Amino acid sequence: MNRRFFLRCSLAFASTPIFSKSVFAAEPPVCFSITGAMEQGSLALGQAPPGSLVALDGRPLDVTKDGRFVFGFAYNQTTPSQIAVRYPEGGGDSRSFTPAKRQYDIQRIDGLPQNTVTPPKDVQERIAQESATIYLARFTNTPGTDFLSGFDWPAPGIESGVFGSQRIDNGTPMSPHMGVDMAAPTGTPIHAPADGIVTVSADHYVNGGFTLIAHGQGVATSYLHQSKRLVKEGDAVKRGQMIGHIGRTGRATGPHLHWEMNWFQVKLDPALATKKPKPDSL
Numbered sequence: 001m002n003r004r005f006f007l008r009c010s011l012a013f014a015s016t017p018i019f020s021k022s023v024f025a026a027e028p029p030v031c032f033s034i035t036g037a038m039e040q041g042s043l044a045l046g047q048a049p050p051g052s053l054v055a056l057d058g059r060p061l062d063v064t065k066d067g068r069f070v071f072g073f074a075y076n077q078t079t080p081s082q083i084a085v086r087y088p089e090g091g092g093d094s095r096s097f098t099p100a101k102r103q104y105d106i107q108r109i110d111g112l113p114q115n116t117v118t119p120p121k122d123v124q125e126r127i128a129q130e131s132a133t134i135y136l137a138r139f140t141n142t143p144g145t146d147f148l149s150g151f152d153w154p155a156p157g158i159e160s161g162v163f164g165s166q167r168i169d170n171g172t173p174m175s176p177h178m179g180v181d182m183a184a185p186t187g188t189p190i191h192a193p194a195d196g197i198v199t200v201s202a203d204h205y206v207n208g209g210f211t212l213i214a215h216g217q218g219v220a221t222s223y224l225h226q227s228k229r230l231v232k233e234g235d236a237v238k239r240g241q242m243i244g245h246i247g248r249t250g251r252a253t254g255p256h257l258h259w260e261m262n263w264f265q266v267k268l269d270p271a272l273a274t275k276k277p278k279p280d281s282l
């Protein structure tokens with residue numbers, strides 16, 4: 001190892017409080033770091049020496065010029081994610097990271113419009129098309145690194161639904177709730193939590209007024225049930241910019257923002273990626 005590499009390695013290592021004692025105590029220091037909540041459904045930020053190549057479970061990840069990269073742990077992931085890094089001067093390291101297991105709630109919701117819980121046949125094709133639009137948009141790998149600045153809460157409100165809970169809607173078991181719900185009156189402004197590019201803005205049957213914002217390297221956030229959308233596909237939005245209004249469109253019993261975060265198709269808990277305390281309710 002030459003001196004320059006050693007210095008870089010030390011710098012990278014020194015800036016990473018994340019190497020937790022339990023996992024790494026017995027292992028030699030490595031020259032890359034991963035930070036984040038390190039729980040199921042959390043976003044993980046990586047730092048490697050500039051010029052490194054990085055792979056997650058054998059597949060290459062995008063790495064910024066200064067060595068930053070990102071990935072996500074699935075909400076039900078129990079197996080490790082393996083990160084392998086090849087350093088620019090040669091050599092490399094590989095480590096496995098297993099997210100901490102979470103305990104998810106069961107939430108019963110009654111009073112939903114029944115045609116949104118068991119949609120009539122004639123709208124099923126529309127719903128499938130809207131899901132496909134979102135699915136494809138979440139493959140978008142915009143070049144920016146807006147996710148590196150962290151995320152603000154996009155709206156005030158009472159947190160009326162948490163990530164990962166098993167939902168029983170009008171008595172029908174549904175897939176787990178993959179977002180955070182913030183209940184607030186219709187018309188309450190929603191602000192972009194970070195800079196990004198709008199990749200979908202449309203009125204959907206189940207999602208209601210829907211907006212998807214890409215923040216770089218597959219990290220995206222979405223906003224559901226809006227009464228009004230203020231941005232359109234292709235718009236570049238700035239942190240704090242008003243992007244829409246809270247509403248109760250689509251599958252909703254009352255006005256609230258359903259806020260989601262993804263890393264490509266991996267659904268993440270936005271509450272684990274916000275950098276400020278949760279705002280007060282109105």
Ligand SMILES: [Zn+2]
Binds near residue numbers: 161180257258259
């Ligand atoms: Zn929700």
